[in-house]
Structure formats: structure tokens, C-alpha cells
Amino acid sequence: MTTDEFKGPSADIVVEEVFPNSPETVWKALTSGEMIGRWLMKPSGFEAVSGAVFTFSTKPAGEWDGTIHCEVIEVIPNQKLSYSWKGGHDSNSGYGSPLDTVVTWTLSRESNGTRVRLVHSGFDSQRNESALKTMGEGWKKVVPNISKLINEGT
Numbered sequence: 001m002t003t004d005e006f007k008g009p010s011a012d013i014v015v016e017e018v019f020p021n022s023p024e025t026v027w028k029a030l031t032s033g034e035m036i037g038r039w040l041m042k043p044s045g046f047e048a049v050s051g052a053v054f055t056f057s058t059k060p061a062g063e064w065d066g067t068i069h070c071e072v073i074e075v076i077p078n079q080k081l082s083y084s085w086k087g088g089h090d091s092n093s094g095y096g097s098p099l100d101t102v103v104t105w106t107l108s109r110e111s112n113g114t115r116v117r118l119v120h121s122g123f124d125s126q127r128n129e130s131a132l133k134t135m136g137e138g139w140k141k142v143v144p145n146i147s148k149l150i151n152e153g154t
Helices: 023-031 034-040 129-151
Strands: 008-021 054-055 067-076 079-085 099-110 113-124
Touching: 008 034, 008 129, 023 079, 023 129, 034 099, 034 129, 067 129, 099 129, 113 129
Parallel strands: none
Antiparallel strands: 008 113, 054 067, 067 079, 079 099, 099 113
């Protein structure tokens, strides 16, 4: 049996907000390593270029060293940014269990600013139940904070 045969149904996290800023301004906040470090985690090696490989570091757990391995999948300037998000270790359950997901940011111009849609997809709803819950709550806080940072002019 392959590992895929143990995989449960897939689940996604979706968060949408309308920011009172242009797509170009929001794009800068999503693609500047310095800005990403202020609203999420400081990336190492991030570039908004398809194929770019980068990492985030977070709290280790068990056999997992806390490194989140990412690769930029798609870039459409001022419209869409998508990257893989992989981490965890097979020996961990709950926090630090294996995660193989995709983060996609989509920007749409609106009359009052920009609609920002985050989809963090591909959670195994059984194996990644803890991450799905924790990260779902986290993204609900992170996404609005991006707008606050932009509007502080920092």
C-alpha cells in the first residue's frame, strides 16, 4: 500500500477580506520578504518567481525541526501568488505531523480597494486535523493584519 491510500478527505482554509488599497500595494506586502516577516514569519530565500525555493522556521516538534519548505508555483503580478507549504515529520501526530499543502493568494480589484482571497489547500482532514484547526484560526488573524501593516505605512 502507498501512503496515498491512507490519506483522508482533503480540506482547505479560505479567508477573504477587502483591503482599502490597490492590488499593487497589497502585492508588495505579499511579495516583500521584509513585509512577509512582519505579518507571518521571516522567509529565507523568498522571491516572487516561479520555481523559487524558500523556507520559514517555526517552533520544532518531536522529530520535526520546525522548517517549512516552500516553492513558488505560480506568479501573476498584482493578481495571484501560489506556493507549496510542506513540513512536519512522519513520527509526529498533532502539531508537527506531515503537511503537504499549497497557499494561494488571489487579488481582485474592487471599487473600494482589493479583495484578498487566501486559500490554504490540501490538508489531510484526518492526519492534519490539528494543523487545520490551528492554522485556520491563525490565518483569520494574519490576513487582516496585512491590511493594518499596509495602512500604517510601514
